[in-house]
Amino acid sequence: MNATLAVLMRELRLALRSGGGAGLGLAFFLIVVMLIPFGVGPVPHLLAQIAPGTLWIAALLACLLSLDRLFQADFEDGTLDILALSPMPLEGLVAIKAFAHWLTTGLPLVIAAPILGITLSLPDTAYWWLVISLAVGTPALSFLGAIGAALTVGIRRGGLLLSLLVLPLYIPTLIFGARCVAAASEGMDVVPAFQFLAGVTLFTLALTPIAAAAALRMHMR
Amino acid sequence: MSLNVSNLACFRTGRLIFSNQSFVIEAGEAVMLRGPNGAGKSTLLRALAGMLPSEGSVILNGIALDKDVDGVQEQIAFSGHLDAIKPQLTVGENLTFWARLFEGGSVDNAVDQFALAEIWDRPAHACSAGQKRRLGLARLVVSGRVLWLLDEPTVSLDTETTARFADIIKAHCAGGGMALIATHIELGLEGARVIALDPTNMRTATPSSDPFLSEAWE
Numbered sequence: 001m002n003a004t005l006a007v008l009m010r011e012l013r014l015a016l017r018s019g020g021g022a023g024l025g026l027a028f029f030l031i032v033v034m035l036i037p038f039g040v041g042p043v044p045h046l047l048a049q050i051a052p053g054t055l056w057i058a059a060l061l062a063c064l065l066s067l068d069r070l071f072q073a074d075f076e077d078g079t080l081d082i083l084a085l086s087p088m089p090l091e092g093l094v095a096i097k098a099f100a101h102w103l104t105t106g107l108p109l110v111i112a113a114p115i116l117g118i119t120l121s122l123p124d125t126a127y128w129w130l131v132i133s134l135a136v137g138t139p140a141l142s143f144l145g146a147i148g149a150a151l152t153v154g155i156r157r158g159g160l161l162l163s164l165l166v167l168p169l170y171i172p173t174l175i176f177g178a179r180c181v182a183a184a185s186e187g188m189d190v191v192p193a194f195q196f197l198a199g200v201t202l203f204t205l206a207l208t209p210i211a212a213a214a215a216l217r218m219h220m221r
Numbered sequence: 222m223s224l225n226v227s228n229l230a231c232f233r234t235g236r237l238i239f240s241n242q243s244f245v246i247e248a249g250e251a252v253m254l255r256g257p258n259g260a261g262k263s264t265l266l267r268a269l270a271g272m273l274p275s276e277g278s279v280i281l282n283g284i285a286l287d288k289d290v291d292g293v294q295e296q297i298a299f300s301g302h303l304d305a306i307k308p309q310l311t312v313g314e315n316l317t318f319w320a321r322l323f324e325g326g327s328v329d330n331a332v333d334q335f336a337l338a339e340i341w342d343r344p345a346h347a348c349s350a351g352q353k354r355r356l357g358l359a360r361l362v363v364s365g366r367v368l369w370l371l372d373e374p375t376v377s378l379d380t381e382t383t384a385r386f387a388d389i390i391k392a393h394c395a396g397g398g399m400a401l402i403a404t405h406i407e408l409g410l411e412g413a414r415v416i417a418l419d420p421t422n423m424r425t426a427t428p429s430s431d432p433f434l435s436e437a438w439e
Contacts, residue, residue, distance in 0.1 A: 006321035017309040078303025085294045086322050221274050
């Protein structure tokens, strides 16, 4: 427990200090969503219609932005070798790192999303579901991203390759997350889409640490 | 307590780095690993730590590397070319993190031995190469592990710190620990046994255990 907390606190510290990139995803999210009304035009009913999809796609891309550093920084300075020798299993380490990534990248998006919903004139009924769907869906983004980050560790400028590997895996989360918000804004039943969204997240949380740890082991050999 | 290595061989990308390495390190012993550049000193250390695939047998305190990698790794402290230090954290935060993760030896002890008190609150990016190396080596003490695998540990250390580090290795061995040290300099460990790696014994074309690489070099 002590070791788990030590790793988590260290990850948060590194993300929040200079060069950690914790604010990067949030700033990107804000700017991309702010650009949409300029490109589409100030037509409230049109913006309201595309708001759920726009917010979710922007959240996906914002999450990707800082993922390539998840293991790369530790690999470059030799920390990964030492972590592999530590008493903590690599699977646990991956899970803590992905959770810390969500705390510093996903959680700020969840908090900022309702404010951005206003700029896209999202209907009143959808705000709660926007927050809930992002809160439930974004952990899957960080954990799926951990697989991509583990596979591309050691590759120079692996960020682009990471995006190509990970974005297709984000599709189920995107479909059900955006569907949740859209259903809420159209006054339809939200529950089926939400159940699928939560299911995808639970599946991801359970399996990705094992997959990412296997990829890391392969790299260290 | 001992490290038994017999017939160890290591391949990298289908090329034989070394073979037929057999030696024993008993508790309380520090052994020097010598050889010219490219002889495979770093590869040997990484193979012993289970960080590279190898053939042959490595048994540390009765636990075989090929049966239980975790069991062997949990007795090893490794120091490589990289210091594994986060520049954004202070010296103290770096060292405390490793101490909490490994739940091993005492931080105060390591701070004394490597004279880290004066730079405790300094961000690691503001430290000199020698100070970073001291911090990296202090991790060995806080890890509380039996076998130290050291790859050129004295790089960028001054003569005084090098001498002090030799004393720290002696103290570690006096407490029943073991150390295998790849180095080009005289560390000042009198009477330490030497294992020499000779690159001239290497054959170039060799069978590989990796099916993807078989015939890759023909």
